[in-house]
Amino acid sequence: MNSTGKKLKIAIIGSGNIGTDLLIKAIHSEYLECSLFIGRDFKSAGLAKAISLGIKVSDRSIKAIEENPDVCDLVFDATSAKNHEAHWDILKKLGKPVIDMTPAKLGAICVPSENLQEASLSDNINMITCGGQASIPIACAIRRAHASEQLDYVEVVSSIASRSAGPATRANIDEYVETTEKAICQFSGSKKSKAILILNPAVPCIDMQTSVTVKLEKVNLELLKKEVDATIAKIQKYVPGYSLLLPPTFENGRVIVTVKVQGNGDYLPKYAGNLDIINCAAISVAEEFSKRKFGV
The missing domain is CATH 3.30.360.10 (Dihydrodipicolinate Reductase; domain 2)
Structure with a gap:
């Protein structure tokens, strides 16, 4: 239980199925607050869903964070392996830790049941597949x-x-x-x-x-x-x-x-358990960041 009432501000890049499901899970979390949901097209189903929930959105992809770094404490990258390479170059310079939902193989590999605390010390965490x-x-x-x-x-x-x-x-x-x-x-x-x-x-x-x-x-x-x-x-x-x-x-x-x-x-x-398991794992990592930040 979050006794402090404080929540970690997260941004999600990628308004597809994985990103949108992450958004809903973050809304349900007592440790996380989605401060920005980012896509590329305001007509996408994901951005439309976020708007309907009253979440701040952007269609400017990584530029939305680059132009306003204080918008979040941590980033979920739910785009693609190729895009994550470019995103990480920017996020690293901004000092923003990222949970990578793509198979980009850049960050510390994390399976929460096996190495949650160790992996969450990294600034780039890869959720494998x-x-x-x-x-x-x-x-x-x-x-x-x-x-x-x-x-x-x-x-x-x-x-x-x-x-x-x-x-x-x-x-x-x-x-x-x-x-x-x-x-x-x-x-x-x-x-x-x-x-x-x-x-x-x-x-x-x-x-x-x-x-x-x-x-x-x-x-x-x-x-x-x-x-x-x-x-x-x-x-x-x-x-x-x-x-x-x-x-x-x-x-x-x-x-x-x-x-x-x-x-x-x-x-x-x-039936989409394949998407759910990786998202649940990622949320548990973000919550670990939050607990450490606020001393829960």
């Missing part, structure tokens, strides 16, 4: 349950509703794969990793499902189940729709765990 946020905690749970073993290979397959994959997601598929694989190895200590993203066109739309497969010679299923259950409980504190679909299973030298992510339905449909 939806597949990374869903899978890395499970890969880390498997590692913790088998601390004496070297993980040789981790494979992550995420299936999401095709309708939940917007233009930015589709344009950044290569960056998605590269960023997810790098983060999996970094957090799990695995020698190799493979990330696969499936856009499922099924109607009605499916919830996000992510399967994590790890090669192991032996497995301690009892300990692993405890680690996975504890990990899921930790994630549910900031992603309520995160749940276990297939408990740890061991066969043919492989451990398999499958999770499901259903969205909160704040702005996006509940």
Whole structure:
């Protein structure tokens, strides 16, 4: 609970689905206040939604912050990997910390259940990808349950509703794969990793499902189940729709765990868990900034 009543001023660049959902989540947060919502076109659905909620908006992209740095304490960049590179050059000079929602690979990689406090000390925090946020905690749970073993290979397959994959997601598929694989190895200590993203066109739309497969010679299923259950409980504190679909299973030298992510339905449909998990993770990081700033 925010005993001080003070809120961190945030600006959101990008008025698409991710940016608009972030806006709604920020409005619901007791630690954050959206002082500026930024896009490029006043006719966009995102800016129209923000205006209807009484939020200050701009169609001047990064220039809106460049011309008025005091408008915010922290920035969410919900544009694209390419745009973030240019934005970060400007924000760094302005001394504005940024939470990067794109797979740009510039900042400190963050999975809140694993390294929230450490990563939030950085001025540029990368939220990896939806597949990374869903899978890395499970890969880390498997590692913790088998601390004496070297993980040789981790494979992550995420299936999401095709309708939940917007233009930015589709344009950044290569960056998605590269960023997810790098983060999996970094957090799990695995020698190799493979990330696969499936856009499922099924109607009605499916919830996000992510399967994590790890090669192991032996497995301690009892300990692993405890680690996975504890990990899921930790994630549910900031992603309520995160749940276990297939408990740890061991066969043919492989451990398999499958999770499901259903969205909160704040702005996006509940089936868009792939967008919800990365946004919930980002909001938890921003709230950590706020708590530190105001001594909560």
